[in-house]
Amino acid sequence: MSLALALLKLYLRTVQKPWLARVKDPAAARRAFERSARLAAMPAGALLLPRRVGNVPGLWVSCRPRGAGLILYFHGGAYVMGSSATHKAMVARLCALTGAEAFIPDYRLAPEHPFPAAFEDACSVWQDLLARGYRADGIVIGGDSAGGGLMLALLAATCRQGGPHPAAAFAFSPWTDLTLSGASLRENARADPLLPAGRVAEARDYYLAGADPADPRASPLLADFPGAPPVFLQAGMTEILRDDTTRMADRLAAQGVDVVTDLWPDSPHVLPIFQGWVPEADEALARAAAFIRQRLPAARASGS
Known part of the structure; x- marks a missing residue:
């Protein structure tokens, strides 16, 4: 473990995890997340443009070469919480590593917009990209944490509809089981340096607002993926969401999906978001980028 990662984990454990355990106001959590994102390392030459796709606002991200x-x-x-602003630096770095462009939707958030609002926004963005002329096999879909679960729910929806499917999918520490049945929620409650296990059910209830947590649109761990493209899943072994990744990988593999599982022995939740500061985060993001490069065509259909 690098010194940078050791210091990061110490900071997360002593400052961020206790704060997350006690903050009550979602608006306050959003503001704090936005402030912390200003410290993220942005690659030189990144271009960020506000854009609406499927009537969902977000950021269009690109780095040369495109x-x-x-x-x-x-x-x-x-x-x-979270937004295109909180994740733009990591996604811009991924664009620089792959040559791809990216769109980060600002899907609607709970509790103001409970389930299935985020899922509906994800589907709307996907459908509009196809309507604009982007080929499905020229798009890789990805996400982290709740966004990773949302991405997998979208992937399952494309499978239910018989396609078209994206070229591939990837997720960092995805939240895939809103029934909260994973053993790691208990086993890693102390070991996880960032996420307080005692707040997970509360966040889940904000989102679901009484909806069934076993709905596969909320818990893609319970979804089916016939004909799905290759999937890359990455997580830390000490995360409370470890089992959301490992069981998701097992389910996909059991359905014949080509799955790459990249497990890190002692890393925080969504390790790649710390790119530019921690060498392990840079390596984790580079592994995802290598997966993406292998599966994206050199060019896409013209779109706008």
């Missing part, structure tokens, strides 16, 4: 397809990326934040 022309190697599109990444549709769903940010994390437990469905109650």
